[in-house]
Amino acid sequence: MQLAKPRSIRTGLAAVTAALLGPGVSGATGEGQSETSVLIYSESQRVTAVEAVYDLNRHLKGPYSIGLTLTYDGLTGATPTGGAPSKIPQTITRPSGGTSTLVPAGQVPLDNTFKDNRFAIDAGITRQVGRLATLSFGGHASAERDYSSLGVNGGITRDFFRKNTTLGIAGSWFHDVTSPKGGAPIPFASVPTDTVSTGERREHHPGKPKNINDLVVSLSQVIDRKTIFRVNYSYDRATGYLNDPYKVLSVVQGLTEPDPGEPLFNVYENRPDNRTKRAVFGEVRRSLGRNSVDLSYRYFWDTWGIRSHTIDLYYNFHVGDSSSLEPHLRFYRQSRADFYHPFLVDSVPVPQFASADARLTKLNAFTIGLRYVFSIEAGSRLSLSAEYYSQRGDRSPPETFGTQSGYNLFPGLDAFLLRASIIHDL
Amino acid sequence: MKQLWRGLVAIAFLAMLTILGGCGVVGVKAWQRDILARPEMQFDNHLNNRSIDDHVYFSKEAASGGRGFGGGGCGCN
Numbered sequence: 001m002q003l004a005k006p007r008s009i010r011t012g013l014a015a016v017t018a019a020l021l022g023p024g025v026s027g028a029t030g031e032g033q034s035e036t037s038v039l040i041y042s043e044s045q046r047v048t049a050v051e052a053v054y055d056l057n058r059h060l061k062g063p064y065s066i067g068l069t070l071t072y073d074g075l076t077g078a079t080p081t082g083g084a085p086s087k088i089p090q091t092i093t094r095p096s097g098g099t100s101t102l103v104p105a106g107q108v109p110l111d112n113t114f115k116d117n118r119f120a121i122d123a124g125i126t127r128q129v130g131r132l133a134t135l136s137f138g139g140h141a142s143a144e145r146d147y148s149s150l151g152v153n154g155g156i157t158r159d160f161f162r163k164n165t166t167l168g169i170a171g172s173w174f175h176d177v178t179s180p181k182g183g184a185p186i187p188f189a190s191v192p193t194d195t196v197s198t199g200e201r202r203e204h205h206p207g208k209p210k211n212i213n214d215l216v217v218s219l220s221q222v223i224d225r226k227t228i229f230r231v232n233y234s235y236d237r238a239t240g241y242l243n244d245p246y247k248v249l250s251v252v253q254g255l256t257e258p259d260p261g262e263p264l265f266n267v268y269e270n271r272p273d274n275r276t277k278r279a280v281f282g283e284v285r286r287s288l289g290r291n292s293v294d295l296s297y298r299y300f301w302d303t304w305g306i307r308s309h310t311i312d313l314y315y316n317f318h319v320g321d322s323s324s325l326e327p328h329l330r331f332y333r334q335s336r337a338d339f340y341h342p343f344l345v346d347s348v349p350v351p352q353f354a355s356a357d358a359r360l361t362k363l364n365a366f367t368i369g370l371r372y373v374f375s376i377e378a379g380s381r382l383s384l385s386a387e388y389y390s391q392r393g394d395r396s397p398p399e400t401f402g403t404q405s406g407y408n409l410f411p412g413l414d415a416f417l418l419r420a421s422i423i424h425d426l
Numbered sequence: 427m428k429q430l431w432r433g434l435v436a437i438a439f440l441a442m443l444t445i446l447g448g449c450g451v452v453g454v455k456a457w458q459r460d461i462l463a464r465p466e467m468q469f470d471n472h473l474n475n476r477s478i479d480d481h482v483y484f485s486k487e488a489a490s491g492g493r494g495f496g497g498g499g500c501g502c503n
Contacts, residue, residue: 035474041482051481055474069474118500140499147501164453174498212498214491220469225458230469236496281492285467292466300489308489316466324466334488359488359503371475385475391486417482421475 032058037421047077063128071120078112082356084250084343085407118144132159149176168218179207180245187270210240226287236277249356261402269355277302290318305338322375330367363393379425387417
């Protein structure tokens, strides 16, 4: 097996910016590294996704290194619409008006016609500036059937104190456009119950843009021979069209109506047109003999009223000269957005903003996984991993009443992730 | 459940502090970087896998960012 060139901690710390900038500027060993990954993501009776990623990092002559990432995502399956269950079967129509689905009585409506493909390209270049600093620039472009994104990013790192400390700052700007078939729906307008003709759906509608600005400040510190620590502060500001055009809310009968809680009709959601997200992230990695442990914690808060805690733990077991086993545990918890409503009530004033998107409610998630990496030939490794992801939310939010009290408004999410990667040292 | 979460966060902090607290003087000399130079001690080791995981979480949860940039680039959330 070809021995990888020993990496200086300088290279490792430069990778702090790599982590900030996303793909394209990783401090790979030797002349570089390529990685080809395939991920299969499968939710029980819901979405199935396949993701293929090709990632290349290569050192060029002189102070430059480049990175390239190509991604393909294919998704299909059923996803919750945000609508409320009914005691009778419901017929729901896609926001595009193209198809309708029959939802069994008492079940959370799922749109089972969900299907999308996504292609993305990310490229970046890093320049070493003197012995102590790096400059990085990159770009992003991606396209889906109903969504496109263009982005640029840049960052700088600087070492201090005999390269034991590295400060990094990175920023990015994205311009994304949502273009659902049939046009972006009008907030709180009723969802049509009849399908519309193909011709109408193919009418051109202008896309709805949003801009996202990100800033990440990072401090990394070598603690001792076996320990490295970093803390990041991230700030993300999004403005523009932040609605999900495929999410709806049910308007249910009020307490004084004949059948309290029973859905009458569905309306489109409406979210604020701006959102500021902040997060503090701390990570410590320590060598324990030939093994190592990585523990990180993130506290997240945003202007939509969401707070979240995330704990990630990896333990890397050295099980031979060229193989390792890495168990992974992750705990996640979030509070609900200020404007989350499981449903709206008929004859009660409509709030300024409302969404029944299950991702905006109170929920806990748990991940357990195992990764095995082993050498397949000189300079090449195969990585296999399997993970189980489970999400549990508020089955009966406090405002639930009438017939809604008898339903589970947050069916759990259980997903399996299987991934295979081939890594080549260049 | 809330108490369980507080406990988990407290344990995570204590574990971080314990790991950091046993370290004595902060920083190393140039000739003491042998262990830190190992691939498994790099924060970007398996970065591609972490990015793919983060993409999944980005599409299923409200929070994002922290490890890197937090938004944009995908219509999945």
